[in-house]
Amino acid sequence: MYRSENLMYLVALVSRLQTNDEEFTSIQEAYYRINAGIAGEVKMKRTLEDYHFIGPYKIFYNFECVNEKGFSHQIDALIITTRFLLVVEVKQISGTLFYKPTFHEFARQTEEGIIENFPNPFDQAYRHKLFLSHLLSKCGIQLSVLYIVVNANIRTKLDSSLDGSPIIYLSGLPNFLEKLYAKYAETTVDLDQLESKLLAISCRLPVRRKIERDRIRDGVLCEKCEFQHVLYYHHGLWICPHCGEKSKEAIFLALHQYRVLIGDRITNRELRAFVGIDCKAVASKLLKRLNFEQFGKGRGVYYLIPEDVLEQVR
Ligand SMILES: [Zn+2]
Numbered sequence: 001m002y003r004s005e006n007l008m009y010l011v012a013l014v015s016r017l018q019t020n021d022e023e024f025t026s027i028q029e030a031y032y033r034i035n036a037g038i039a040g041e042v043k044m045k046r047t048l049e050d051y052h053f054i055g056p057y058k059i060f061y062n063f064e065c066v067n068e069k070g071f072s073h074q075i076d077a078l079i080i081t082t083r084f085l086l087v088v089e090v091k092q093i094s095g096t097l098f099y100k101p102t103f104h105e106f107a108r109q110t111e112e113g114i115i116e117n118f119p120n121p122f123d124q125a126y127r128h129k130l131f132l133s134h135l136l137s138k139c140g141i142q143l144s145v146l147y148i149v150v151n152a153n154i155r156t157k158l159d160s161s162l163d164g165s166p167i168i169y170l171s172g173l174p175n176f177l178e179k180l181y182a183k184y185a186e187t188t189v190d191l192d193q194l195e196s197k198l199l200a201i202s203c204r205l206p207v208r209r210k211i212e213r214d215r216i217r218d219g220v221l222c223e224k225c226e227f228q229h230v231l232y233y234h235h236g237l238w239i240c241p242h243c244g245e246k247s248k249e250a251i252f253l254a255l256h257q258y259r260v261l262i263g264d265r266i267t268n269r270e271l272r273a274f275v276g277i278d279c280k281a282v283a284s285k286l287l288k289r290l291n292f293e294q295f296g297k298g299r300g301v302y303y304l305i306p307e308d309v310l311e312q313v314r
Contacts, residue, residue, distance in 0.1 A: 003062070004204070005204050005206060006034070014027060016217050017216065036153075039092055039152070040152030041076055044173070047171070047174070048077070048173070051174045057080060058191055061077050063077075064205045065201045075128050081191075082186055083185065083186055084180050084184045085145045085194075086145075086180065087129050087132065091167075092153045093118065094153055095108045095109050096159055097158050097159060099122075099159070104122070106120040128147065135201075141189055141194060148173075149165075151167060151169050216262065218275075219274075220250045222250070223250065225243050225245075232276065233276070233286075236248065251286070251290075255309050256305075256310045259305040259309060264305045265303070266302060267303070268280060268287065
């Protein structure tokens with residue numbers, strides 16, 4: 001499934017931020033939240049794969065784009081059929097959910113009884129719907145745009161204050177789709193054409209906020225030790241002083257994290273500082289073996305860490 005830049009950044013960041021960093025806990029929480037969200041999206045994908053769509057359809061998961069005013073949209077799923085276009089917002093919030101429709105106020109009560117407000121998913125989904133309706137009418141495409149909030153956590157309780165709001169349990173999604181099929185008539189919309197219009201505006205949203213370089217830990221970290229320990233380099237192997245793990249490949253994950261957190265360019269000096277190799281010749285040899293594309297001349301030489309650096313593990 002498609003993963004956002006933000007997620008990739010957070011995953012790398014939680015393993016590389018100093019544990020005593022003032023934002024460590026909040027970043028870890030953001031990471032858990034985004035992971036829960038993904039678990040919800042995976043479940044929804046399975047439900048949709050199991051469902052028999054009536055006629056042609058296309059689904060975009062995690063559709064990201066920037067609107068003409070420069071604001072971003074991140075849509076969990078966009079289901080396109082020849083009868084309707086459905087925006088799906090997936091939630092995987094635990095506890096009990098409450099809603100005050102008059103105020104558009106959305107809250108949850110944790111099992112410990114703590115009540116906290118959450119971004120209103122109806123308003124989020126409605127905003128996507130307005131944007132897409134506008135886009136379709138601009139393109140002269142006549143198709144109803146609808147939205148639904150899907151709760152993917154079966155343990156979540158929906159308070160009766162949510163009665164009448166567009167929220168359902170994931171298991172109800174097939175039935176919801178059947179009702180849409182019954183309600184909306186077939187159109188002559190060309191799905192391929194609509195798909196290419198949507199693809200044309202889709203983009204990968206950049207990471208919302210980046211952490212300063214000096215707050216990111218150096219070193220090739222031991223994955224087995226949950227990134228707590230720094231590996232040292234010895235005769236072509238990365239060795240963990242804590243668990244004794246020996247690996248040739250640990251450098252790839254470290255460089256992937258460098259690329260995500262810091263940037264895709266790295267010089268010999270930056271590499272040495274990052275992975276903890278003192279000797280320039282050893283670093284040069286390592287870089288040669290990595291076979292990264294090289295740019296610049298003399299002191300300005302730098303290497304480009306490829307996007308698929310993790311796939312180079314051999
Ligand atoms: Zn280890």
